[in-house]
Structure formats: structure tokens, C-alpha cells
Amino acid sequence: MSHATVETAKVVERRKRSALGREQTRTAWLxxxxxxxxxxxxxxxxxxxxxxxxxxxxRLASAQPTEWIGLKNYRFLLEDxxxxxxxxxxxxxAVITLVFELxxxxxxxxxxxxxxxxxxxxxxxxxxxxxxxTVVSARMWAWMYNDIYGVFNDLLQRLHIIDRNIAWIAEPRxxxxxxxxxxxxxxxxxxxxxxxxxxxxxPSDVYEAATVDGANRIQQFFRITLPLLRPAILVTLIFRTLxxxxxxxxxxxxxxxxxxxxxxxxxxxxxxxxxxDTGYGSAIAVAIxxxxxxxxxxxxxxxxxxxx
Amino acid sequence: xxxxxxxxxxxGRVGFYLLLAIIMIYLIFPFYWAFRSSITPDxxxxxxxxxxxxxxxxxxxxxxxxxxxxxxxxxxxSAIVAGSxxxxxxxxxxxxxxxxxxxxFAGRTPVLYIVLSMTMFPxxxxxxxxYKMVNSLHIYNSLWALILTYMIFTLPFTVWVLTSFFQQMxxxxxxxxxxDGATPFQTFYRVLLPLTAPxxxxxxxxxxxxxxxxxxxxxxxxxTPNNYTVTLAIFRFEPDTPGGFxxxxxxxxxxxxxxxxxxxxLTLIFQRRIIAGLTAGAVKG
Numbered sequence: 001m002s003h004a005t006v007e008t009a010k011v012v013e014r015r016k017r018s019a020l021g022r023e024q025t026r027t028a029w030l031x032x033x034x035x036x037x038x039x040x041x042x043x044x045x046x047x048x049x050x051x052x053x054x055x056x057x058x059r060l061a062s063a064q065p066t067e068w069i070g071l072k073n074y075r076f077l078l079e080d081x082x083x084x085x086x087x088x089x090x091x092x093x094a095v096i097t098l099v100f101e102l103x104x105x106x107x108x109x110x111x112x113x114x115x116x117x118x119x120x121x122x123x124x125x126x127x128x129x130x131x132x133x134t135v136v137s138a139r140m141w142a143w144m145y146n147d148i149y150g151v152f153n154d155l156l157q158r159l160h161i162i163d164r165n166i167a168w169i170a171e172p173r174x175x176x177x178x179x180x181x182x183x184x185x186x187x188x189x190x191x192x193x194x195x196x197x198x199x200x201x202x203p204s205d206v207y208e209a210a211t212v213d214g215a216n217r218i219q220q221f222f223r224i225t226l227p228l229l230r231p232a233i234l235v236t237l238i239f240r241t242l243x244x245x246x247x248x249x250x251x252x253x254x255x256x257x258x259x260x261x262x263x264x265x266x267x268x269x270x271x272x273x274x275x276x277d278t279g280y281g282s283a284i285a286v287a288i289x290x291x292x293x294x295x296x297x298x299x300x301x302x303x304x305x306x307x308x
Numbered sequence: 309x310x311x312x313x314x315x316x317x318x319x320g321r322v323g324f325y326l327l328l329a330i331i332m333i334y335l336i337f338p339f340y341w342a343f344r345s346s347i348t349p350d351x352x353x354x355x356x357x358x359x360x361x362x363x364x365x366x367x368x369x370x371x372x373x374x375x376x377x378x379x380x381x382x383x384x385x386s387a388i389v390a391g392s393x394x395x396x397x398x399x400x401x402x403x404x405x406x407x408x409x410x411x412x413f414a415g416r417t418p419v420l421y422i423v424l425s426m427t428m429f430p431x432x433x434x435x436x437x438x439y440k441m442v443n444s445l446h447i448y449n450s451l452w453a454l455i456l457t458y459m460i461f462t463l464p465f466t467v468w469v470l471t472s473f474f475q476q477m478x479x480x481x482x483x484x485x486x487x488d489g490a491t492p493f494q495t496f497y498r499v500l501l502p503l504t505a506p507x508x509x510x511x512x513x514x515x516x517x518x519x520x521x522x523x524x525x526x527x528x529x530x531x532t533p534n535n536y537t538v539t540l541a542i543f544r545f546e547p548d549t550p551g552g553f554x555x556x557x558x559x560x561x562x563x564x565x566x567x568x569x570x571x572x573x574l575t576l577i578f579q580r581r582i583i584a585g586l587t588a589g590a591v592k593g
Contacts, residue, residue: 029413031404032407043460050433050436125576133521134521136542139543149356154358185334185338249539252543285432285435
């Protein structure tokens with residue numbers, strides 16, 4: 001009797017659980033619905049439409065009907081030297097800023113990882129360049145770069161590094177380096193903080209053991225710190241690559257849509273908004289999306305590898 | 309021998325603080341320069357050689373910026389847009405991240421992957437389509453266009469970070485609530501949400517900063533100064549004296565400082581949380 005009751009109770013319990021499971025699944029999708037709806041409206045449907053538009057001659061606010069023109073936009077894109085230059089500019093920018101940001105970021109991370117008075121304040125202060133808008137930092141630097149009244153020319157002349165005022169932004173020889181310096185200033189502290197997070201999970205007894213074994217600081221850095229920091233460096237690298245490849249603000253504020261120094265994103269924006277050429281602009285956008293998509297796939301799979 | 313070691317230690321210590329000083333000067337100098345330029349009168353600002361400390365500091369630039377109706381309007385616009393986007397993202401995102409963080413169901417992994425890839429989505433990729441959508445909805449040149457389109461970057465980020473917050477909570481919490489007969493919604497509302505408050509503050513803050521700093525969509529979807537956000541106002545800063553100096557650098561730097569101060573305050577107060585949120589969003593898989 002009592003045995004049967006236990007059995008029945010178990011069955012009831014199991015039924016209750018599977019009912020709960022079904023209800024959970026239903027509740028889960030219900031909870032996800034608003035997010036999925038928003039994502040569909042602002043991202044997935046627009047993405048599908050962008051791909052469609054890239055095969056048309058669509059123009060915004062044009063009387064002429066939109067026609068399917070197949071791969072014409074893409075064929076034009078392959079021969080478009082302005083777009084090709086924009087890729088070169090963007091990639092140069094990405095490589096230069098990444099190298100400096102990782103190198104300087106690592107140095108800063110190592111410095112703020114050791115203990116000293118005011119460490120907390122230093123770490124907080126490091127976030128400030130990251131927190132302010134890129135447009136603001138671009139403006140601040142543009143003023144420092146000013147060819148007549150700028151502090152850079154004054155400082156460098158006082159230090160006898162240059163003997164005349166240089167138009168840092170206007171002269172093609174210097175403009176890319178000048179803009180990279182702005183991004184490096186703004187982003188290096190952020191990179192440093194990401195790397196710092198990686199440094200902090202390295203257990204200190206590893207270093208203690210190495211010291212007992214007679215390894216000096218430099219050996220410890222290359223044999224312990226760097227290998228254990230690899231995941232953090234990798235993620236930072238890919239994360240920053242994505243940002244660098246879609247760079248828009250800093251170039252637009254400092255250079256406008258100047259033809260010789262435009263990034264991929266500026267070229268696309270200019271075609272879409274200034275020229276109302278949504279068809280061709282969409283083809284550029286798809287190309288950018290594919291280039292960045294390759295990195296996203298790398299990112300996601302890397303993370304997956306790390307997790308398993 | 310002991311002396312040599314302690315000398316080396318002192319040299320190392322001095323070198324360390326020297327390096328630290330260089331880093332701090334590097335990070336802070338542009339802010340100092342913006343501040344110095346904002347309190348320098350125009351005649352000294354446009355004079356050579358450059359003055360490193362203003363001889364006659366003045367708040368004139370600040371007064372003029374605050375009297376500038378367009379700039380104040382832009383501050384208000386940015387507060388409205390960033391505030392609305394943050395509240396909406398938290399509201400909608402909290403539900404989704406509760407589901408993703410606490411429930412096991414078929415389709416969970418694909419949704420997580422969509423959210424993760426969305427956090428890296430290039431805004432430029434959908435600019436043309438959003439431009440058309442904004443036009444066909446007749447919200448071009450309005451703050452609605454920005455509130456709607458900014459969700460593309462704030463919502464996935466919010467969901468991703470909040471999911472990791474929800475996942476960290478002990479299972480017993482819900483089980484206790486279920487035993488007491490609570491529905492999943494009640495469990496969420498009464499038990500888990502209050503515990504996620506720190507996560508909500510962190511993600512909300514990051515979403516707010518991201519929306520406050522946005523430029524591409526603001527540039528593309530608004531047109532008239534009454535709908536500018538702060539980034540656009542800084543970009544399109546007009547001199548208040550026609551025929552005066554070509555670029556009103558003193559005023560721009562004053563505006564720059566005004567925009568920066570709230571962000572500096574937020575950053576210094578919530579520093580730890582911001583770092584935790586960013587590393588959860590960026591580094592953790």
C-alpha cells in the first residue's frame with residue numbers, strides 16, 4: 001500500500017516535472033520574444049534588405065523604379081579604386097593601432113598590476129579616455145594638432161625635434177599617423193584593462209615556484225606571463241580588429257569625407273547618405289560585412305575553443 | 309653586496325614611478341589641454357607662442373556655451389535618447405537574459421550565438437536599409453529614429469552581459485521559489501531581478517555611455533540642430549560670431565569639458581563595475 005503510494009507519487013512528480021519543462025520552454029520563448037522582435041526589426045530584416053538592395057540600382061527618394069541589376073554593383077566595386085584605397089587606409093589604420101595598442105597596453109597593464117599607492121585611482125583614470133565620445137577626443141586632438149596654435153608644434157619645436165610648424169592633419173605624410181595616435185591614446189588604456197583582467201587570474205604561486213627555481217623577471221615574463229596571457233591577448237586582438245575595421249567617427253571628424261583618407265565605413269556612409277545611392281552603398285556595406293564577418297566567425301570559434 | 313642590491317631596488321623603484329608618471333601624463337594631458345583652452349580668452353588662445361598656463365583665466369567660453377540654445381538642446385536630446393535606449397534595453401533585455409541564463413530549452417544555443425554575433429555587428433552594414441526604414445516610417449530627423457536604431461547595439465550587449473549575471477546565481481533560489489508555488493514569472497520578478505540589480509546598473513551604464521557616444525546614426529538620421537545629439541553638436545559646432553574666428557576652439561573645448569564631466573564622474577564612481585561588465589561582455593565566452 002505504502003509502496004504503491006510512493007510509486008504513484010513518483011509518477012505524479014515526473015508528470016509535474018515534464019509539464020514544468022514544457023511550461024519552461026514556452027515561458028522562455030515568451031521572454032525572448034520582445035528581444036527577438038527588436039533584433040529582427042533593427043538588424044536581421046535590414047541585413048536581408050541590404051543584401052537585396054546590393055543587387056539593385058535603388059536610389060533614395062528617386063522617381064525611377066528600383067530594378068534588379070544582378071552583380072553589376074559588385075563588378076563596379078571590384079574596379080572602384082576609391083573603395084580599394086579605403087580598404088588600404090582601413091587596414092593600415094587597423095594594423096598600426098593594433099600593434100601599438102597591444103604593446104603599450106601590455107606595458108601599462110604590467111605597471112598597474114604591481115602594487116603602489118594610488119593604484120585604484122590610476123585604474124579608474126584609465127577608463128576616462130575610453131568613456132568619452134570618439135568625436136570629443138578627435139576634436140581635442142585636432143586642436144592640439146592645429147598647425148599655427150597647436151601645442152604639438154610648440155612642444156616639438158621647443159624640443160628641437162621639428163623646425164617648422166607642421167599641418168599634421170592636412171599633410172598626407174603625417175595624417176594617418178596623426179589619426180592613429182588619437183585612437184591609440186583613446187583605446188590603449190582600455191586594452192590595458194582587458195589585459196589586466198587576464199593578468200589577475202594568473203595564480204601568484206606560479207611565479208613563486210619560478211623564483212625558487214631561479215628564473216629571473218624577464219624569463220618569468222616570457223615563460224609564464226605571456227603564455228598564460230595568450231587567451232586574453234587573443235580576445236583583445238580580435239575584439240579590437242573588429243572595431244578598427246569599422247572605424248568611422250575619428251576619421252569623419254578629423255578628415256570629413258576626404259577622398260584620399262577615407263575608411264570603408266565612410267565610403268559606404270557617403271554613398272548612402274550624401275549620394276542617396278542606397279544600391280551601391282549597400283554593396284559596399286555587404287563587402288564590409290563579409291570582411292568583418294570573417295573576423296566574427298574567428299572570434300566566436302576561438303571563444304568556443306576556449307570554453308571547451 | 310647588500311648595498312648593491314638596495315641600490316638596484318631604489319633604481320628600479322624610481323624607474324617604475326617614472327614610467328607611471330609618463331603614463332599618467334600621456335593619459336591626462338589632452339584633458340588638461342582642453343581644460344586650459346576652455347578657460348583661455350580668445351586673444352591668448354590665438355597667439356603664439358603657446359601659453360601653457362592661461363595668464364588671465366576666464367569662464368567666458370562656458371557662459372557662452374550654456375547660453376547657446378542649440379548646445380543645451382543637444383545635451384537634452386542626448387539625455388532623452390540615451391536614457392530611453394537604456395531603459396528599453398534593460399526592460400526587454402532582462403526578460404531575454406533571464407530565459408537564456410536560467411532555462412534549458414531547445415534553441416537556446418542558436419539564440420545565444422545570434423546575440424553574441426550581434427554584439428559585434430557592424431552598424432554600417434545596415435545603414436542603407438535603416439535609412440530607408442527611417443524614411444518610410446516618417447521618423448527621419450527625429451529622436452525616435454535614434455531611439456529605435458540604437459537598440460541594434462545596446463540590446464544584444466545588455467542581453468549578453470545580463471545572461472552571465474543570471475547564470476552566476478545559485479540554482480537553489482528558484483527551486484525554493486518553485487517549491488513555494490511561484491510561477492517562473494514570479495520567481496523572476498520577486499527573487500532573481502532584485503539580485504541582478506548590480507548587473508542592471510552595470511549594463512545600463514554601459515548602454516547609456518554607448519548611446520551617448522554614438523555618432524554614425526546620429527549623423528545619418530538627423531538633420532537640423534534641434535535634433536542634434538551632443539556628438540553631432542560637437543562635430544558641427546558653429547562659431548557664435550559670424551565673421552569671427554573660423555573655428556571657435558575655446559567654445560568647443562568648453563563644450564568638450566562639459567560633455568566629459570558627467571562621464572568622468574560616472575566612470576570614477578562605477579569603475580569596478582564597468583570593468584567587470586566590459587570583461588564579462590568582451591572576454592568571457
